[in-house]
Amino acid sequence: MDTLAIEMSAKTPLVKLSPGGKLEFRGRSIPENSIEFYSPIFDWIDSFAADPQPETELHIQLEYFNTSSSKCLLDIFKKLQTLHVAGKSKVTAHWYYESDDEDMLEAGEDYQAIIKIPFMLIKID
Amino acid sequence: MFDIYDFYEKMEDGKIMLSFKGEITPDLLSSILLIMESKLDNLGEEPKLRKKVYNVLVECLQNLYHHNDVNNETLKSNSKTALLLIGRNDQSTYKIITGNYIANENVDNFRDRLEKINSLNKEELKEFYLSTLSNEEFSEKGGGGLGMIDIARKSGQKILYSFTNVDENNSFFSLVIQVS
Numbered sequence: 044m045d046t047l048a049i050e051m052s053a054k055t056p057l058v059k060l061s062p063g064g065k066l067e068f069r070g071r072s073i074p075e076n077s078i079e080f081y082s083p084i085f086d087w088i089d090s091f092a093a094d095p096q097p098e099t100e101l102h103i104q105l106e107y108f109n110t111s112s113s114k115c116l117l118d119i120f121k122k123l124q125t126l127h128v129a130g131k132s133k134v135t136a137h138w139y140y141e142s143d144d145e146d147m148l149e150a151g152e153d154y155q156a157i158i159k160i161p162f163m164l165i166k167i168d
Numbered sequence: 169m170f171d172i173y174d175f176y177e178k179m180e181d182g183k184i185m186l187s188f189k190g191e192i193t194p195d196l197l198s199s200i201l202l203i204m205e206s207k208l209d210n211l212g213e214e215p216k217l218r219k220k221v222y223n224v225l226v227e228c229l230q231n232l233y234h235h236n237d238v239n240n241e242t243l244k245s246n247s248k249t250a251l252l253l254i255g256r257n258d259q260s261t262y263k264i265i266t267g268n269y270i271a272n273e274n275v276d277n278f279r280d281r282l283e284k285i286n287s288l289n290k291e292e293l294k295e296f297y298l299s300t301l302s303n304e305e306f307s308e309k310g311g312g313g314l315g316m317i318d319i320a321r322k323s324g325q326k327i328l329y330s331f332t333n334v335d336e337n338n339s340f341f342s343l344v345i346q347v348s
Contacts, residue, residue, distance in 0.1 A: 145216070
């Protein structure tokens with residue numbers, strides 16, 4: 044299985060999904076068509092989930108994301124939750140937010156409330 | 169001749185930072201966001217306000233891009249044409265004003281949804297957002313009905329809106345969002 048790496052753009056985040064079990068998202072996610080952007084990511088996670096590592100780390104550090112991306116992020120969380128609940132991989136989610144960004148903290152808390160995997164909210168300065 | 173100075177003064181008095189009327193395309197959205205980001209930066213706004221304005225603007229613009237479900241046959245102007253105004257007063261209160269066509273058959277549903285959103289307090293809006301996020305499938309446009317809830321949550325204000333009947337098939341939807 045290969046690493047999926049997508050470079051950052053004005054409307055889409057840097058994505059780096061490694062077969063070793065580290066899944067990273069960084070930047071902005073405000074595309075008009077988020078499903079188009081996220082579908083290769085969903086496919087990669089599905090393949091990964093078929094033969095996962097014992098531990099999986101999800102790191103999300105976003106500056107902005109739109110509501111259509113929020114649905115896609117939820118789908119990513121749900122896929123990893125399935126993996127975690129089935130005991131196939133120990134998943135942890137890391138949600139980063141800038142210290143003055145209450146909305147991003149709140150968005151992390153929103154996911155934390157819905158998703159049943161260990162979920163860390165990490166403040167960055 | 170059309171009085172351009174008068175038009176300029178009206179925009180100046182109205183504290184208009186940016187105005188656009190025309191077809192909304194992904195490239196245009198990128199340009200507007202870029203312009204607004206640099207304006208917010210130059211004005212030295214607090215990062216918190218800057219982010220709120222940017223976030224609300226993204227949702228407003230994407231609403232304009234995704235929703236142009238009108239009946240062209242009876243409409244005189246181009247149905248894809250929308251209006252965007254962004255204003256800022258001296259107290260750093262931002263106003264995002266949009267106008268776009270909507271098919272009459274969709275007006276009632278949309279109005280009901282906006283009324284519902286306006287009737288909710290902060291905590292109830294959060295609940296509504298979470299239930300919409302986790303229960304609803306994607307709409308074909310990908311928005312899934314979250315946009316207006318998000319705008320209401322981020323702006324922390326009631327949504328001001330109106331529908332103006334244009335002809336037997338179409339109405340014009342006006343929206344005013346305040347962020348401060």
